Amino acid sequence: MRWLNASLLVGLVLTLAAISVALLSLVWLPYHPNIPNIPERMLPPGAPGHPLGTDTLGRDIVAQLMVGARTSMLVGAGGATISLTLGTLLGLWAAATGRMTDEAISRLADIMLSIPGMVTALVLAATLGSGMWTTILALSAFFTPSFIRVSRSAALAVLQEDFVTAARLYGRGRLFVLARHVLPNIAGVLIVQFTLYFAAGILTEAGLSYLGVGMSRPGISWGLMLNEAQNTVGVSSPLALWPGLAIVVVVLGLNLLGDGLRDVLDPKLARRAA
């Protein structure tokens, strides 16, 4: 099967696994992820009833990882979805309207891209308070300019195609052309971009939570778990292992999925390969 490449397959499996775990955590958890259980604290991996052990307060690692998956999926997908929507709207607007609007939107995107996101997120967290929504907002702010750029340049390419010119000459309105001709043709590029920024969002969220300006208890995030683990790494290194591995597996899965989708969806690459 030509469309099924190794990247796509592995990426799809890892991503679906992560999504399943996140969904499962909504209906079933082995233990409460936040209530301390001091008698069972610092159990090593493989302890009866706690396959990955417990943390310094006796909370089950598996349960925390499952809730962490939910956070990662929510924040990653939330940030990527908002920036996809906003960025595509602005990008299409820039591509389809006059020079002035295009110039204004493009330069604005350039400026936003040159501002380091991590530092701005610190400021955002300081002024708005930390938490899931601030994190999603911060991610949307960093990622929107990239979606503007990608959707704009893809849309510009489509707008120059003969069939679009034909549709316009035929008397189709600008909105109709955008919705009917441009959007379906740039959807592939946008889907790939969405997957990659989904992954980037998970990485950034973990970083912010690790710094203490993202998720905080009772919320649980893999970055937060690593933050808590670092205070005890000398005693129990497995605590610092599992959340990191979870991040790597999910981010790797999404990136592979994005690469695999690009090979399938990007007609330019496909043509080169043929």
Place this chain on the structure above:
Amino acid sequence: MALYIFRRLAFFLGALVASSVAIFLLIRAAGGNVAAIVLGRDASPDAIDALATEYGLDRPLAVQYLDWIGGMLSGDLGRSFRTNESVTDLVTSRLEVSIPLALMGLTLGLLIAIPAGIFAARNAGRPSGAFVGLLSQVGIAVPVFWAGILLSLLFGVHLGWLPTGGWTPWSVDPVQALRSLVLPVLSLGTILGAVMTRYVRSAVLDVMNQDYVRTARASGMTASQALLQVGLRNAALPIVTVIGLQMAELIGGTVIIEMVFSLPGLARMILANVAAREVIVVQSTVMLIIVFVIFVNFLIDMAYALLDPRTRRGR
């Protein structure tokens, strides 16, 4: 050429103005009454007014903004509310950690990415090339702070070879200072290297398929010579661009690595001041970082003009 420089310069200045306004509004408008926050819940209204007057916080926002920018331009970054230390002093004492960390991290990243990317491109379609590609994919998925935690676990805690945190100033013991930076630089550089390997690989792959590389071979270069002498010179353009794009990544990585290894750099200072609501300190420090990033991008645009004769003709 002149037109190109003029356009980039205009963008540089525009970016500075836009980002300074954004930062100012974000911190001042979203933060509420600064004086009240600084002094805490129990402060009397008189004390709040007094502080507000002393720091000019009762003036219109536009005036405060211009005052702040005017100060920045003349080298005055403002003072801390609590300690009255000047932000300039606060920042400079932190730079001896942050700048070497960021620069050495970037250098290590490039030292990894350029050879690895070239290797992966030349061996594309072979197992060895695919292996480097996979390594880079995995590296991209590893959060930089987790790399730091793992390295400090291995070399610091288990082997005890290197410090896992803390800082000895250069002036006290340069060797110890350098030792404190080894693990942070290693974590930062490796992850940056993995990210950039991908870009270098695709830049080199792209160049390898260009007709002019074939021409170079047709006129007597071996495949390796054509790639190294003609290809790399052309691949330098996209690679330089990538360095610009990685600046934000580099700063973010530096911030987070400073926290992993408890290094007293800019990031810790910002975090502490964010927690203490030191509005002026945060605002000026963040702006300094942004100025730095935008300036580096400007320099890269200029380097582009030198590397690519096509931009010199005001394209």
Place this chain on the structure above:
Amino acid sequence: MSGADNAIEVRDLFVGNGDLTAVQGVSFTIPAGGRMGLVGESGSGKSMTALGIMGLLPAGWHVRGSVRHDGVDLVGQSDRQMSKRRGRTISMVFQDPLSALDPVRRVGRQVTSILRRHLDLSAAEAERQALDLFAQINLPEPARILRAYPHELSGGQRQRIMIAMALACYPQLIIADEPTTALDVTVQKQVLRILDAAVRERGSALLMITHNLPIIAAICDSVAVMYAGRIVEAGPVAQVFRTPRHRYTQGLLRSQPTMDNISFDAGARLPAIPGMVPPLTDLPPGCPFHPRCAAASALCRTRMPPFEGAPHGAACWHPADGAGEAP
């Protein structure tokens, strides 16, 4: 005939990539100083023949057969050994001079580096020779062009630079792959005349790859016609063009606009060969041209015709021999 008399002797050349075979047993000889044209539609394998001879195939492609040149067989030579020949005893002019020239190096450097590499000249001597070369190919203001970048030159100027690079070391053979196709019609003739004169002056042999028959008629003395990876007809230009033996060659000749068949009537059309070139992955059995051939018989559908006849040969079971037989 001993190999030393010939610029190149290609025997049973196969060029392929995996299951795909773009060149299927091509043989031809160009004597020293001779000029051969290689014609065919795009996809017929003519460019791959050239790249196979030069050892410049894209990654994944391989070559089989023998290519005698300058006393050695080029097939099986290492990249290092080939690099000592490319640009010196055998050189090539590519189709699109804009993409074929290094965009970030001055054209002077690109020319002088060949002279320095192969002839071991000093920088100053190489530059002097480059200026001479530029003068020979009628470049105006050679000193200025020496310092120019490719994007600062016109298409015709760029292609003349490519020609200068190919000619610089007085090679025994120059392969020109569609050297004028990417140029404006107005400068095509000029560039061609310069190439013709410069090659003649050096006594180099020329392999001219093109789909443009008048070019071949004008500057070549022999011609080979390729179809689906094979040479289907070859011989002296005058004979092949006047009395084509293969139905494909006849079709090609008839589909060329000439003063006789140009018409401004709206309904008038040039006669075209019916059907399409078959994809290399899906060649019909027997003669690959039979689905498009008016004279095809049962034999043509099952067995590949051998190439027969010298000096004017064709690979056809029913060659159109005799002037009257051409339909």
